[in-house]
Amino acid sequence: MPQVDDPAAPRIAVVGATGAVGGTLLELIEDRALPYRHLALVASASSAGRTIRVDGRDHRVTELPRFAFGTVDAALFCAGEQVSREWVPVAVAHGALAIDSTAAFRMTPGTPLVVPQLDAAELGRRPAGGVIAVPGAATVPVVRVLRDVERRWGIRRIVVSTYQGASGAGHSGIEELQDGSRTVLQDPQATVPSTQFSPPLAFNVLPGIGEVLEDGSTLQEREVADEVRKVLGLPGIEVTATCVRVPMVSGHGAAVWTQCRSAVDRAELVALLRALPEVVVHDPGGPTPAALSDPDQLHVGRIRVSTTAPDGFWVWLATDNLRVGGALDAVRVVEELLARGAL
Structure with missing residues (x-):
């Protein structure tokens, strides 16, 4: 109103x-x-x-x-x-x-x-x-998917790999990616602006986001791990993150590996995910951040329970990072x- x-x-x-x-x-x-x-x-x-x-x-x-x-x-x-x-x-x-x-x-x-x-x-x-x-926008999709997983099977370990668009750096990040992309298309040998992203993000993938810490991780990776532990109420759980910047204007993707405390049944896992509020499950298949049917929903796909370690599974998450999270x-x-x- x-x-x-x-x-x-x-x-x-x-x-x-x-x-x-x-x-x-x-x-x-x-x-x-x-x-x-x-x-x-x-x-x-x-x-x-x-x-x-x-x-x-x-x-x-x-x-x-x-x-x-x-x-x-x-x-x-x-x-x-x-x-x-x-x-x-x-x-x-x-x-x-x-x-x-x-x-x-x-x-x-x-x-x-x-x-x-x-x-x-x-x-x-x-x-x-x-x-x-x-x-943060990289944390919210992970915890929304894993809260009920932890309650059903328990969780030992979480490995998160995020693929984050330029909008995570605001308007200036978006503009730099757009300007750099136009520059490279016109002249692949030209110098590309790199104020927000170094090296330049246009037609590139940057294997870290934010300040690099003494242990080689980045500040954002540490923040994701700490936030996941706090929201899930699991202060001692092992959480490892790799945060990657990709040449997309907006949107986030994440591949999440979860090792549980007991074997996971895939059909039950899919049913659990489908029952979550404001979650769209793509099964089979995998959603892409650039083509979400509803940007206010969390989109989940690529649901795979390991055949060699049945207590572990992969999921792929896609969101509009400016809205979800x-x-x-x-x-x-x-x-x-x-x-x-x-x-």
Whole structure:
């Protein structure tokens, strides 16, 4: 529904409203008819003053340092980890509930890390610290598939290989891939821009995402492993991730190997996956991120139980990363809070 006069409806701010995730978040607010009494759009100085139309109304973007967080009930942060670290405490200090889509507070003790399809019960009350974190787009599909697997067969080990499009680096990542692709097509020997991705992503595959750590893994790979453990409530489980950047504008794919504590029956596994909320199972076959029938669903295929180790299986996951695990989960958190009277 559009903006409402109901005093029970929340006042909402979107911090990072002009970014890739922020723009998708505003689309979802419209698509899902999220009720709100007031909507504030907040971004950096370079975007301040822009006008964005939401639900038939024009909203002017406010520069972040000039925004008064005391005027809203909830602030949805999707402007990057550094922005969240600086401004989420400010929002909370002024009485706003912060719903953060970045990695800034996901592993902070006492901060709930919420996947609404799995942890809606955690949204029955406002967290003491005033912050609700949403897992990363690479983590959400994995935990949504494996929560019921763990309950049925138990899990010993998880190996995740992700294939992530340029949109994970925001608008600038998308633009660099597009510009680089045009450059290479015109002149394969030309120098390709590589500000966001080094080496250039155009017609290439980059075998790591983010800062490289002392053990050779990347920061994002460590984050995926830590987030999977926290959401599944399995702090001691072995989780290994390899995160790869691929030359696709948007979308994520992931190959996930899971070793269970007992033998897995494939027919039962397929039935379990089909019963999961907001999941589309492609069996036989495998979905591709560029051709999803419904971008708000998690798509699962390539379901294979090992013939040599029947306690292990592979699945392939495909998602629209700007919606599933990003903007959509933040909106779903608000919806669940409203349904439970916690906002």
